[in-house]
Amino acid sequence: MSSLPKSNKPASITRSIKQPALALARDILLLEASEIEALANRLDDNFTNAVALILQCQGRVVVSGMGKSGHIGGKIASTFASTGTPAFFMHPAEASHGDLGMITAGDIVIALSNSGESDEILAIVPPLKRLGASIIAITGKDSSTLAKAADIHLSANVAKEACPLGLAPTSSTTVALALGDALALCVLDQRDFTAEDFARSHPGGSLGRRLLVHVSDLMRTADNTPRVQADASLSQGLLEMSGKGLGLTAIVDADNKPIGIFTDGDLRRAFEKNVNVATSGITDVMHKNPYTIHQDQLAIAAVEIMEQRKINALLVTNDAGVLVGALNMHDLLLAKVV
Numbered sequence: 001m002s003s004l005p006k007s008n009k010p011a012s013i014t015r016s017i018k019q020p021a022l023a024l025a026r027d028i029l030l031l032e033a034s035e036i037e038a039l040a041n042r043l044d045d046n047f048t049n050a051v052a053l054i055l056q057c058q059g060r061v062v063v064s065g066m067g068k069s070g071h072i073g074g075k076i077a078s079t080f081a082s083t084g085t086p087a088f089f090m091h092p093a094e095a096s097h098g099d100l101g102m103i104t105a106g107d108i109v110i111a112l113s114n115s116g117e118s119d120e121i122l123a124i125v126p127p128l129k130r131l132g133a134s135i136i137a138i139t140g141k142d143s144s145t146l147a148k149a150a151d152i153h154l155s156a157n158v159a160k161e162a163c164p165l166g167l168a169p170t171s172s173t174t175v176a177l178a179l180g181d182a183l184a185l186c187v188l189d190q191r192d193f194t195a196e197d198f199a200r201s202h203p204g205g206s207l208g209r210r211l212l213v214h215v216s217d218l219m220r221t222a223d224n225t226p227r228v229q230a231d232a233s234l235s236q237g238l239l240e241m242s243g244k245g246l247g248l249t250a251i252v253d254a255d256n257k258p259i260g261i262f263t264d265g266d267l268r269r270a271f272e273k274n275v276n277v278a279t280s281g282i283t284d285v286m287h288k289n290p291y292t293i294h295q296d297q298l299a300i301a302a303v304e305i306m307e308q309r310k311i312n313a314l315l316v317t318n319d320a321g322v323l324v325g326a327l328n329m330h331d332l333l334l335a336k337v338v
Contacts, residue, residue, distance in 0.1 A: 038159070061080050
């Protein structure tokens with residue numbers, strides 16, 4: 001009887017015991033977290049000096065790295081750029097073929113290499129020094145060539161990779177990313193960078209809309225805002241409401257300042273009370289002292305007022321208290337402020 005064919009897989013990489021996925025995942029996350037904690041505990045004056053150097057930078061922060069370090073470097077550059085520090089990623093291999101022309105003497109290059117011996121990174125160190133750019137190295141080996149060549153070295157050393165085989169860059173890339181985040185956010189803090197500053201770099205995002213869009217950007221203009229004088233009849237108010245399709249009409253005084261508001265909801269309540277539309281005045285059924293918002297306020301403030309007061313529309317005024325427009329929740333939803 002013939003025997004089964006033997007496996008050609010080397011015994012050295014055969015894993016006879018496998019952990020359940022959840023248990024392994026927890027071990028991986030805890031290991032990476034412990035490496036970040038170790039990094040936090042060993043930060044020293046080199047980190048402080050790196051923050052100071054970036055704050056004094058007259059040019060741009062240029063981040064570079066090969067392979068997995070390059071992917072981490074791209075994220076670090078993006079974080080710097082979005083938090084007030086002009087930055088971009090430069091591929092080290094492309095740098096040796098012309099992209100070094102993007103570097104000036106006022107720039108700072110953050111070079112990432114876990115081994116500190118990446119050929120592509122080391123190849124651009126001498127020309128960077130000749131250009132007069134400063135170099136901050138992030139490596140996993142204090143004694144590496146890159147660490148020694150840099151103006152400032154930040155250690156991203158890890159005791160163990162989270163990869164079960166101990167091969168794939170995992171803990172080391174997580175630590176490098178966390179270190180880059182710490183650098184960017186410490187610089188942000190030292191610059192007194194605000195949420196409004198952040199929003200200016202993210203005009204297309206939800207934060208940008210919440211912090212940059214003003215009431216005046218969204219409101220129906222004065223000509224498109226229903227309004228009647230205080231001596232108008234209820235029927236005149238209804239005609240104004242239906243003509244401009246906002247579901248309300250403002251009641252204004254002789255100076256065009258709002259003294260009341262009448263809405264679709266008020267109309268339903270008026271019918272329930274058998275109010276005579278033909279003979280009633282608009283002031284008989286209006287809400288006095290309507291809620292208003294200034295045209296220069298943020299649109300998100302209008303959302304907050306509407307939610308707190310459980311209303312669907314607001315009249316908009318200027319510094320003099322004159323009616324200049326109106327907006328409703330639908331306008332805010334269309335602008336994606338809500």
